[in-house]
Amino acid sequence: MSVPPRLAPLLAQLDTSLAMALERMQGLTDEEFWWLPERDAATLAPNARGKLRPTPLPDESPRTRTIALLVGHLGDMGIMRADYTNGGHTLTPDDLDWPDNVADGISFMREGWATWRGALTSLQDHELDMVGRSAFPWGLDPGLPILDIAWWMNRELIHHTAEIAFVRDLYARRGA
Template identity: 50%
Template sequence: MDTPARLAPLLAQFDTSIEALRERLTGVDDHEWRWEPGPRAWTVRPIDGGWRRDREDERDPVGTVRTLAWLGGHLAEMGLLRSDYTDGDHDLTPQGLCTQWPGTAAEGVAFLFDGLGRWRATLGRMDDEDLDTVGRSQMPWGLDPNLPLLDIVWWVNRELIHHAAEMAFIRDLYAQVGNPREEAA
């Protein structure tokens, strides 16, 4: 299937953002992945032999910073949910996903790029009619049922760029103040 002309620049933006994020996450380890850059940071926490992320409705968002683990999972969740509700079974939920969050850097990075990859694959199956269809993405947590798919594509790109920049900053901050190996040197 040919990519619709108006989708092509958004896909190129998505792809280059993924490439930049993948490069920025090279070498991240478990300590850095879960490092909390401030008090009350949103993160993933051990629970019942697994990991669970802090949910937005459980914590005060004002002044809150997030860990790489939380941000990576958030982006993965966004991709997985939007893919499922655009071209899937419509059975994933944030509550179901947040109880199976990865806690290690390797698992988290894989989860991140799997979720975003599924969204990208879904977009590769869309045509012009799909892009104009209001409610083509039926994800019930947000405006998806009320907007044409092209608007959702734009929004996901905005979220990816925003959170990827946060992740890059956290890596820079960790290198300056949070790295115990640097402090010992």
């Protein structure tokens, strides 16, 4: 099956943005992964079931975030959206195990974006305009065509990579 021509630029942007994100994370250490850029930065902590989850919840905090949280979010969003695009539409945030170290975090992030990319490349051209084709319930998906969601996901990747780069820059200069 060939990729719909109007999806091709978004896939190219996704691929380039992901490659740049992974390049920017080269040399990342576990200490840096968990470093708090401010005393009350948003990070990950075990929930009641012992699974790492964002704390405080993103909509409750304008705080800076740890790289651990950002990388986990980037993996989570791809896996979840893919499930609600052409999977079982059953995943919940508690179904995924967010990583507790850099190596697993980068693998989780790669898996998330590969899974999302696979969901996109499985679509036919007429599906790109379908409102709600991605039925991900915790986002804009039910009200937008999936082509717009693909654009939004790329924007999220770029945005969160910029946050990771910023936190890395702060970490590198923390003693200056």
